[in-house]
Amino acid sequence: MTDTDFAPLAAAIRKALDAQGFHKLVGAEVVDVAPGEATLALDRRPEVLQQAGLFHGGVIAYLVDNATTVAAATVVDRARQSVLTAEYKLNIVAPARGDRLVCRATVLKRGRMLTVVEAKVHCRSGAEEKLTAVALASIANIDLPSAA
Amino acid sequence: MTDTDFAPLAAAIRKALDAQGFHKLVGAEVVDVAPGEATLALDRRPEVLQQAGLFHGGVIAYLVDNATTVAAATVVDRARQSVLTAEYKLNIVAPARGDRLVCRATVLKRGRMLTVVEAKVHCRSGAEEKLTAVALASIANIDLPSAA
Amino acid sequence: MTDTDFAPLAAAIRKALDAQGFHKLVGAEVVDVAPGEATLALDRRPEVLQQAGLFHGGVIAYLVDNATTVAAATVVDRARQSVLTAEYKLNIVAPARGDRLVCRATVLKRGRMLTVVEAKVHCRSGAEEKLTAVALASIANIDLPSAA
Amino acid sequence: MTDTDFAPLAAAIRKALDAQGFHKLVGAEVVDVAPGEATLALDRRPEVLQQAGLFHGGVIAYLVDNATTVAAATVVDRARQSVLTAEYKLNIVAPARGDRLVCRATVLKRGRMLTVVEAKVHCRSGAEEKLTAVALASIANIDLPSAA
Numbered sequence: 001m002t003d004t005d006f007a008p009l010a011a012a013i014r015k016a017l018d019a020q021g022f023h024k025l026v027g028a029e030v031v032d033v034a035p036g037e038a039t040l041a042l043d044r045r046p047e048v049l050q051q052a053g054l055f056h057g058g059v060i061a062y063l064v065d066n067a068t069t070v071a072a073a074t075v076v077d078r079a080r081q082s083v084l085t086a087e088y089k090l091n092i093v094a095p096a097r098g099d100r101l102v103c104r105a106t107v108l109k110r111g112r113m114l115t116v117v118e119a120k121v122h123c124r125s126g127a128e129e130k131l132t133a134v135a136l137a138s139i140a141n142i143d144l145p146s147a148a
Numbered sequence: 149m150t151d152t153d154f155a156p157l158a159a160a161i162r163k164a165l166d167a168q169g170f171h172k173l174v175g176a177e178v179v180d181v182a183p184g185e186a187t188l189a190l191d192r193r194p195e196v197l198q199q200a201g202l203f204h205g206g207v208i209a210y211l212v213d214n215a216t217t218v219a220a221a222t223v224v225d226r227a228r229q230s231v232l233t234a235e236y237k238l239n240i241v242a243p244a245r246g247d248r249l250v251c252r253a254t255v256l257k258r259g260r261m262l263t264v265v266e267a268k269v270h271c272r273s274g275a276e277e278k279l280t281a282v283a284l285a286s287i288a289n290i291d292l293p294s295a296a
Numbered sequence: 297m298t299d300t301d302f303a304p305l306a307a308a309i310r311k312a313l314d315a316q317g318f319h320k321l322v323g324a325e326v327v328d329v330a331p332g333e334a335t336l337a338l339d340r341r342p343e344v345l346q347q348a349g350l351f352h353g354g355v356i357a358y359l360v361d362n363a364t365t366v367a368a369a370t371v372v373d374r375a376r377q378s379v380l381t382a383e384y385k386l387n388i389v390a391p392a393r394g395d396r397l398v399c400r401a402t403v404l405k406r407g408r409m410l411t412v413v414e415a416k417v418h419c420r421s422g423a424e425e426k427l428t429a430v431a432l433a434s435i436a437n438i439d440l441p442s443a444a
Numbered sequence: 445m446t447d448t449d450f451a452p453l454a455a456a457i458r459k460a461l462d463a464q465g466f467h468k469l470v471g472a473e474v475v476d477v478a479p480g481e482a483t484l485a486l487d488r489r490p491e492v493l494q495q496a497g498l499f500h501g502g503v504i505a506y507l508v509d510n511a512t513t514v515a516a517a518t519v520v521d522r523a524r525q526s527v528l529t530a531e532y533k534l535n536i537v538a539p540a541r542g543d544r545l546v547c548r549a550t551v552l553k554r555g556r557m558l559t560v561v562e563a564k565v566h567c568r569s570g571a572e573e574k575l576t577a578v579a580l581a582s583i584a585n586i587d588l589p590s591a592a
Contacts, residue, residue: 021194022204025173046169056170057213057233062206069205085205086410087434089237089385089533089580093553093560108578109537113409113436114382116537116578118562134552134560136533136580138383138434140409234558235582237385237432237533241405241412256430257389261557261584262530264389264430266414282404282412284385284432286531286582288557317490318500321469342465352466353509353529358502365501381501385533 006035009078013038013070026062030070036107038070044099055096055123055132060103064090064119064135067105072115072139075107081141086114088137096132098123105137115139154183157226161186161218174210178218184255186218192247203244203271203280208251212238212267212283215253220263220287223255229289234262236285244280246271253285262286302331305374309334309366322358326366332403334366340395351392351419351428356399360386360415360431363401368411368435371403377437382410384433392428394419401433410434450479453522457482457514470506474514480551482514488543499540499567499576504547508534508563508579511549516559516583519551525585530558532581540576542567549581559583 010033017023017030026048031039040063042048042055050056065085072083105119121133158181165171165178174196180187188211190196190203198204213233220231253267269281306329313319313326322344328335336359338344338351346352361381368379401415417429454477461467461474470492476483484507486492486499494500509529516527549563565577 016199019199020204021197022206023198025195026206047173049169050171051164051167056168056210057217058170058174058206058210061209061213061238062204065205065209085240087237087239087383089235090209091235091560091580091582092233093555109575111537116535118578131553134562134580136535136578138535235531239412239432239434241407257427259389264387266430279405282414282432284387284430286387312495315495316500317493318502319494321491322502343469345465346467347460347463352464352506353513354466354470354502354506357505357509357534358500361501361505381536383533383535385531386505387531388529 009074012078013073017066017070022062023066026059028063028066031102033070033074035074036071037105038067038074039102039104040067041100041102055101057092059101060092060096060121060133061090063101063103063121064088064133064137067103068117068119068135068137069139071105071107071117075110075115076141081143083115084140084142086138086140088135090133090135092133094130094132096123098125098130100124113141115141157222160226161221165214165218170210171214174207176211176214179250181218181222183222184219185253186215186222187250187252188215189248189250203249205240207249208240208244208269208281209238211249211251211269212236212281212285215251216265216267216283216285217287219253219255219265223258223263224289228292230292231263232288232290234286234288236283238281238283240281242278242280244271246273246278248272262288305370308374309369313362313366318358319362322355324359324362327398329366329370331370332367333401334363334370335398335400336363337396337398351397353388356388356392356397356417356429357386359397359399359417360384360429360433363399364413364415364431364433365435367401367403367413371406371411372437376440378440379411380436380438382434382436384431386429386431388429390426390428392419394421394426396420408437410436453518456522457517461510461514466506467510470503472507472510475546477514477518479518480515481549482511482518483546483548484511485544485546499545501536503545504536504540504565504577505534507545507547507565508532508577508581511547512561512563512579512581513583515549515551515561519554519559520585524588526588527559528584528586530582530584532579534577534579536577538574538576540567542569542574544568557585559585
């Protein structure tokens with residue numbers, strides 16, 4: 001697949017996210033979508049923090065959920081299949097302190113039924129970047145009804 | 149611990165959640181806090197949905213994150229310890245369709261360093277209630293600096 | 297499904313386990329197989345311990361892996377489908393001390409592609425039974441080639 | 445830490461594994477121990493397979509459990525602390541077919557209470573190496589009684 005071929009897919013994925021009420025409420029940005037990869041990011045603002053001023057765990061989970069699903073969406077045949085989160089596990093490895101939260105998801109294995117994706121979430125404070133969370137997700141491939 | 153003893157703890161927990169910007173943004177309700185248990189709920193509105201009209205996976209994760217942490221907070225000595233999510237795993241078992249999402253978290257084991265908590269998330273549509281997600285979480289017990 | 301209908305299925309499952317070299321090496325016992333449920337157990341002997349005299353974590357994982365798969369196998373149409381572990385998460389909640397390890401797996405949801413199963417592992421010492429591990433597993437339903 | 449300093453630690457870790465009855469029963473080999481890393485491997489033999497001739501899932505879990513714990517043990521001060529598996533999640537991403545199973549564990553973050561470790565398990569068939577499982581583990585740091 002060339003980058004030219006990939007452009008409409010990236011556009012379709014961005015359009016699907018823009019149609020999510022929750023995506024707009026939280027206000028994340030799709031930084032990059034490439035074959036087998038997706039990066040989402042979110043700037044610090046009071047509405048995405050918890051009581052101690054850290055990014056809320058639910059915000060980290062939201063980035064992981066969307067980034068892993070988008071990464072999986074890049075490796076299915078979207079004319080025939082859709083994707084849906086089956087499950088994931090998330091470890092918070094350091095307090096989510098900083099100006100910006102960046103989540104990069106990478107497909108580890110595209111299976112017939114499930115795509116397994118890992119995600120790493122970093123906090124940026126100025127030039128410094130620090131690992132704050134890691135995740136491992138299984139995204140289900142769903143056959144579209146019209147694909148018969 | 150009697151229910152009378154427990155009232156100030158439940159009040160302190162509700163106050164901590166009310167101080168979370170993200171908790172207010174998402175708009176969840178603390179339905180119940182009891183020793184070893186917590187129930188949070190959220191009504192359907194466009195801002196908490198994904199593009200197909202289901203509750204967003206990030207919203208489910210947010211409820212699981214907060215409900216498991218609150219349940220763990222009820223079993224530590226809050227004069228000496230605070231709690232922080234270490235990790236959790238979440239399975240989406242059915243599409244999150246319906247009018248209201250209800251997450252109940254129950255402590256399985258209070259350890260010295262970690263409290264292990266399970267959570268079940270149901271969707272309500274009228275009188276019907278359907279299991280939509282299950283989770284298993286490890287919440288860390290953090291010694292307060294002033295506890296020395 | 298009546299108990300009479302279920303007997304051949306339980307027998308087929310036991311036969312499949314007996315054909316596993318690793319099942320024989322570890323020496324676990326199938327205590328019970330019922331619709332949506334399975335219980336496996338293992339008595340203490342030096343070969344299943346770690347260096348501090350506790351049951352080895354790998355033994356707990358083996359019981360969880362087999363018990364969750366067997367529980368899932370009871371809810372698929374075995375003429376058309378087989379089952380295979382997709383993933384699981386396991387929390388060790390207390391040291392695995394005692395005479396016997398008992399793992400009970402229960403189906404939470406039978407999906408089209410995945411069956412979600414929880415497992416609880418207890419240690420028995422005389423009459424006492426203590427929770428030592430909890431797990432949450434996704435077992436894949438695999439269409440048999442002959443099912444076309 | 446220089447490689448010279450690390451040699452006694454690697455020797456102590458190998459000795460601890462050799463004292464595990466289950467480690468000897470399964471017969472895994474410690475291929476490499478380095479700061480923040482551990483590699484364990486196991487050759488194919490009938491006793492470590494399931495009924496279809498694949499490596500048993502319990503064997504994969506055993507390698508993950510031991511390799512992640514050993515990797516974590518390399519980053520604690522062993523004069524003061526010991527390590528113990530708190531939890532892990534394991535995805536089987538392809539059938540465990542082949543001559544040899546190799547599990548490499550790498551520390552992602554050494555925390556005060558928990559060390560977070562990832563593991564990748566490959567199957568080797570001749571010169572070919574294929575990813576068969578991925579895992580994410582939390583290993584607890586336990587203060588030794590004599591460390592006071």
